[in-house]
Amino acid sequence: MLRVRSHAAGELRVEDAPEPAPGEGELLIRAHAIGVTLPAVRRVDAGVGPLPALPGGEIAGKVIGVGPGVSGWAVGERVTALPFGGSYAQVVTAPAMMADRIPAGGDFTQGVALVRSGHVALGVLEAANVQKNESVLITAAASGVGHLLVQAARHRGAGRVVAVASPGKAPFLYDLGADEVYSYADASWGAPVDVVLDGAGGDVLPAALAAARPGGRLIYFSSGGGTVPAHDLLAGAKTITGFAMAHFARSRPQRYAEHGHELWQLALAGALTPRVHVAVPLAQAARAHRIVAARENCGKVVLLP
DSSP: EEEEEEEEETTTEEOOOOOOOOOEEEEEEEEEEEEEOOOHHHHHHTOOOOSSSSOOOOOEEEEEEEEEEEOOOOOOOEEEEEOOOSSSSSSSEEEGGGEEEEEEEHHHHHHHHHHHHHHHHHHHHHTTTTTTHHHHHHHHSSSHHHHHHHHHHHHHOSSSSEEEESOOOOOHHHHHHHHHEEEETTSSSOOEEEEEEEEEEETTTHHHTTEEEEEEEEEEEOOOOOOOOHHHHHHHTOOOEEHHHHHHHHHHHHHHHHHHHHHHHHHHTTTSOOOEEEEEEEEGHHHHHHHHHHHOSSSSEEEEO
């Protein structure tokens, strides 16, 4: 089979490799679509961990093997899944607990753009406890997760949805239902909001916190780091909550499963539309990484193995 590995910081190579075997609690999946995530791009660019390394991200495909200790899954089922490494390959192993079935009417590319990013979006909204008619501001709003958050926040009853993204993405975000769109360089992001959902992090984090009203709350789900002065929390009586998808899935498996079902219901009903910016062959993984690293994408970047 073909796979892509990182051999040095910022370097991806296509190579032949034997097919893996599913371990305890795992499914073996023939991938039909692979999602490119910003955390994976950042890890490759930074050369994080022992090298060579196998990038991780969401996949969609068909089950071709079931590992020991796995029940309720059968060969031939169409699934999306979130391996924690080795995703950039034609055949992938993934924890069964991180897999979701693709229902009739759903396809692989739609699934890979919807499910992992959608799980993050619904989990973030739940962590924020967004109430009907509250105002919500979303950074990295045109990303794979962000563009679903814009739609899901509106569906959950947010009264005002503010999107912040790189320049040139306003038409895309207005089309998704944003009420206001700003770029990171704008002097103001409009009136303060009840809830900030920060998927950008880094230098954006202080401005994201400043956008919350006194007593407001910020949910931080970025891999981009960042710090804020403790005084800014104290003076504004604001809160920051961190959200990690893996922790949510492991600690609340029933809710995770419910979110997977809800995502497909919303998508098949047309209430949540995953957008794909570009789909490229697996061998062009380096090109896909450049697109995400430069924040050029409006929606998901997908690899086709």
